Amino acid sequence: MDTMLAAVYHGPEDLRVEEVPVPAIGADDVLLRVLRANICGTDLRILHGGHRMYPAGTVRIPGHEVVGEVVAAGERVRGYRVGQRLFVAPNMGQGDSRETISGNNNLDPNFEAIGITMDGAFAQYMRVPAAAIRQGNLMPVAEGVDPAVAALTEPLACVWRGQQKVNVSAGDVVLVMGAGPIGVLHVMLARLRGATQIIVSEPAAGRRMQALALGADQVVDPLNEDLAAVVRAGSNGRGADVIITAAPVKALQEQALDLAAMGGRINFFGGLSKSDSVIQFNSNTVHYKELIVTGTTACSTYDCLRAAEIVNSGRLDLSPLITASFPLTSANTAFAAAADGKNLRVTLIP
Ligand SMILES: [Zn+2]
Structure with missing residues (x-):
């Protein structure tokens, strides 16, 4: 397992499905196999070159609405087991900023986010960095909840x-x-x-x-x-x-x-x-x-926790929102479908 398929942003309207190295993980990171990654309006804005965190020259894997399963954990990581299915809250604040301390890591001026400021989920594998694990961004998905539906935890x-x-x-x-x-x-x-x-x-x-x-x-x-x-x-x-x-x-x-x-x-x-x-x-x-x-803008990790509890409870059936799914190899077709004004959420299957 040295390389994987990923949909990589190379510039406006230039998304390439290509072989890239599987991300290396450090002693405090987790590696997930991506089960489903949904395409949202933010990803469309990225593709069109309109996202401030994707300035000219950026080459990066987008994707921030994701559910994956653990394939490996660094030697200092505790509490996760191989095969466990997890939703990943995308936003990380700096641990000591006023915004993050107050529970609003989405408002941290120096925020980091999976698929936004670092490689994300439109790939077969994804690294979850130590900061995300420390801040509680990994949230278990209940048995029986479809991973594409669980990935809707982020917009919810x-x-x-x-x-x-x-x-x-x-x-x-x-x-x-x-x-x-x-x-x-x-x-x-x-x-x-x-x-x-x-x-x-x-x-x-x-x-x-x-x-x-x-x-x-x-x-x-x-x-x-x-x-x-x-x-x-x-x-x-x-x-x-x-x-x-x-x-x-x-x-x-x-x-x-x-x-x-x-x-x-x-x-x-x-x-x-x-x-x-x-x-x-x-x-x-x-x-x-x-x-x-x-x-309000985006969501904090606490908002994700509350949304994950709603999704896991089964009290809200979000499955009708997933209106189309495509293999990762058809990422460009999937992006076009996500922009057609008819679909609600399009999911990618790596
Ligand atoms: Zn989104």
Whole structure:
């Protein structure tokens, strides 16, 4: 076992499936055989050359939504056995930074992340570095949970973080703007947390149908229907208690303030393009409605732990989100499928 297949980023739109050395591990590292690695929007941004951690000249294996099984552990590693199936939380903070100490290693300005700042999961094998093991990033996957589904723990963790921040609670009317994979995860988690009316706004008809099938109470085409009227009707006229923008669209953020109830909580969950992220809003709307407007980005290891517990519990069936799978050798086809606007999550099988 000297070489392995990997999908290696060589530059914008240049992803090559090639033979590379199997990563060497140190005394404090673990080597995983990758079982499934899912392709998300971040990976698409990497492929298009738009990720700040993949500057010009970067040659790296992406992939950060991963489940693997232990094939080897360094001699100082304790607590893992060969064959054990593990989900890997991707983000590592510096152990002594204020952000990491506070449980927010995703906010550490010097964060490291698997598949982002170091080689990741679009490969047959992956090294898990000592820092990740020390910080608790390896999480057992329950018997019977499909590894591609368990790899959804990472996006679910981002969504869990987002909903904690705006405290999605029993009885809430929740408006989710955008019904891509993240929007759908928001719908499913909001349901689990007890939201009583979940409205989804999404221009693509196929996406609306998916959202309805996966737990939305109501779907709206914002281009051809009066979203504000639907939200009023679904909330006894008060507006949405919680609004989550799950698409990179400025207008959604501006509109959210008007659609919120008195005391409404808004999460700008989906980031905007960095060249076009200045929005306009009436500050008095925030003032007189006492709105809480926040954002969340990525997920901490603790968020992953909570999400892993949800996935392992079987209380949320995420399997409908895996809509296509491809062998690693077809990585480019898989990336195209992930970008087609119809799939929710595409998984790679090394
Ligand atoms: Zn991701």
